[in-house]
Amino acid sequence: MAIQSVKRATDIISLFSSSQPSLGVTQIAAALGLNKATAWGLVTTLEKQGFLQQDPETLKYGIGSKLFELGMVYAGNLDINAKSSRLVQGLASRTGLVARVGIWDSGSILITLVALPKSEDSLSHQLGPRVPAYCSGIGKAVLPFLPPEEIEKYLGGLEFVRHARATILTAEELLADFEQTRERGYAISSEEMIPGLAAFGAPVFSRSRRVLGGISLSDAPANLLGKNRDTLADDLMRTAAEISRQMGYYTT
Structure with missing residues (x-):
């Protein structure tokens, strides 16, 4: 009982x-x-x-407040937050954009850290929001690097919902997008989850070579996808790679 x-x-x-x-x-x-x-x-x-x-x-x-308190304890003790906080704050400061850290959890992305560009102490350990993986910058960076059987399981249970004008709504389109992400090294979500917002996402890997989550930069589509696109994407990928190394991941 x-x-x-x-x-x-x-x-x-x-x-x-x-x-x-x-x-x-x-x-x-x-x-x-x-x-x-x-x-x-x-x-x-x-x-x-x-x-x-x-x-x-x-x-x-x-x-209630007790769950909030426990959530802050959890977020503050996450290894990925501890390893990425300085690096993600640096990314936000250099680019002038909001940077986020999120983890792959129960088929979606849980945001665990947000870095604002205005000052060195504008880092926020948090839990949430939880966002769909198939249309968010971090989610689209994580999904392509999951084992094939996990991707198949995810797609098998996925109900596509249109969140914004460019949301991908079929498994075929999403799989094609995965291939583009693997080739580029980073994901793009432009007005797929939130109208008027675009995000770049890059994966973060663990010592066991498994994708844990990712980091993102977000801004208006015209700014993120404009003349500074390559510079921003390169900075994002370098930061994600360094976080992965801090987590114990090394390429062979």
Whole structure:
């Protein structure tokens, strides 16, 4: 019974996302197939422990401060963040663009670090947002370098959604894009996830030669894909390669 309760509690927490930040007890009960009394008992326990919080006006629940605190602990202790923070801040400062670090996690990209170009102390360890891999700069840098069987599994379970005007919507187009990314060494996402925004992404590898995640630079398409495109892309790839070396990856 205790194990079932723990699973139900984690199932409740997992219902919340950036697209669904607040839920009522009735919604939670329906989503998990629980009776309302059971759902209410679990939700109020999670609230008392700080994992959920209730909006006094809507009476709906959202993620609580305890999860935020634990998320910051997790992000601050990620090896890729520790190894990349100085390098990514340098990239942001040199290029004048926002740089991000993200990891491949459960079929999507979880942003773990953001570096702003304005000052040397504008680095933010964070968890989220979680973004789709097939249309984001980091995701499109990671996917082509996964083992073939993982790519096949990912595509088999993927439901394409149009996020912006240029979102890729077929597996065939995405696989062709993978080939271009492998040839260039970096990925391009231009108005595929967010209207008016483009991103370059480059993969980061581990000591075991497995792709862990990646880094990105983002700006308006006209700026990122303009006259400085090659310079920006080269700087991004050099930075990603150095982070990979810091992670223990070496080419033979």
